[in-house]
Amino acid sequence: MGIYTDSKARFLAEQATGQQASSARSLTGGESSEVYEVTLDDTTPVIVRLHSNPSIYSATRRNLETLRSLGLPVPGVLFEESGALVLEKIPGTDLRFVLPSLTDAQVSAIAQSVAAYQQAVIENLPAGSGYGWVGIGERGPHATWKEAIGFADQRDPRLLAAAETLTDYLSAVPPTCHLDDITGKNVLIDGGALVGLIDFDVVCYGDPHFWLGLTRTGILCDCGERELRYADALTDAFGVDALGRRAVAFYSAWIAVEFVHRFAGSQPPAWRARMEAGITGWLEETSGYTEFYA
Numbered sequence: 411m412g413i414y415t416d417s418k419a420r421f422l423a424e425q426a427t428g429q430q431a432s433s434a435r436s437l438t439g440g441e442s443s444e445v446y447e448v449t450l451d452d453t454t455p456v457i458v459r460l461h462s463n464p465s466i467y468s469a470t471r472r473n474l475e476t477l478r479s480l481g482l483p484v485p486g487v488l489f490e491e492s493g494a495l496v497l498e499k500i501p502g503t504d505l506r507f508v509l510p511s512l513t514d515a516q517v518s519a520i521a522q523s524v525a526a527y528q529q530a531v532i533e534n535l536p537a538g539s540g541y542g543w544v545g546i547g548e549r550g551p552h553a554t555w556k557e558a559i560g561f562a563d564q565r566d567p568r569l570l571a572a573a574e575t576l577t578d579y580l581s582a583v584p585p586t587c588h589l590d591d592i593t594g595k596n597v598l599i600d601g602g603a604l605v606g607l608i609d610f611d612v613v614c615y616g617d618p619h620f621w622l623g624l625t626r627t628g629i630l631c632d633c634g635e636r637e638l639r640y641a642d643a644l645t646d647a648f649g650v651d652a653l654g655r656r657a658v659a660f661y662s663a664w665i666a667v668e669f670v671h672r673f674a675g676s677q678p679p680a681w682r683a684r685m686e687a688g689i690t691g692w693l694e695e696t697s698g699y700t701e702f703y704a
Contacts, residue, residue, distance in 0.1 A: 418458075434449070443459045458494070463493060481530060513602070576660055589614070659695035670689075
């Protein structure tokens with residue numbers, strides 16, 4: 411049980427809408443926030459997010475309003491106060507939970523839509539003045555991209571060797587504004603189609619290829635090898651060239667090593683085996699090309 415109760419969520423939903431709340435239920439999936447779906451008396455559902463850090467949502471409204479102005483299907487903010495948000499609820503289910511049931515045509519269409527939304531952000535929002543995860547327009551806390559992803563703390567010799575083949579590339583990454591967490595989660599699907607994008611407390615200033623690597627690793631972690639078809643379709647839709655594909659493979663391995671360190675103890679041996687196989691394949695892909703950054 412979290413530090414909040416559904417009564418807090420009901421109260422905030424009522425304050426936001428002026429309606430009585432008929433029910434509230436806790437939702438899983440929030441990595442740091444406590445998330446509730448509150449149903450109002452007229453059957454309209456809203457989402458209430460709560461956090462012990464009073465400033466955690468300081469940039470969320472601005473982020474969402476900016477993204478909505480670019481045509482992205484994001485929820486509106488109905489109410490906010492320190493450590494609390496009430497949002498419109500977009501009907502749908504996280505992509506990772508429905509991916510196995512989707513046809514290849516549906517997977518391709520979703521990937522093309524997500525890639526187009528990402529391109530809209532990259533093309534219309536200015537580059538940052540630093541690197542890392544902050545609100546839109548805020549200065550990133552890191553001076554370089556390698557610093558932002560924790561390069562100085564990396565000790566895995568496989569990753570360090572692979573990074574040597576991308577030294578110039580990694581050192582030249584510009585602080586591009588992009589949405590790093592629209593992966594197998596935060597992409598809402600209904601009826602086999604994309605209906606919304608959620609969870610934009612921060613954006614990332616750095617390399618968008620990292621987003622593709624995170625998607626690839628997350629899909630392998632949550633869904634398995636077959637559903638990497640979505641990650642492949644997304645990479646194709648994003649128009650990634652040969653050097654970019656090496657970077658995507660490198661980031662995939664980088665993140666997968668972290669996932670193994672964090673989660674292997676709670677997963678069956680088969681999970682670790684497929685993650686290790688993914689790491690091996692991605693490292694080979696990183697170093698397997700003859701083209702080098704120029």
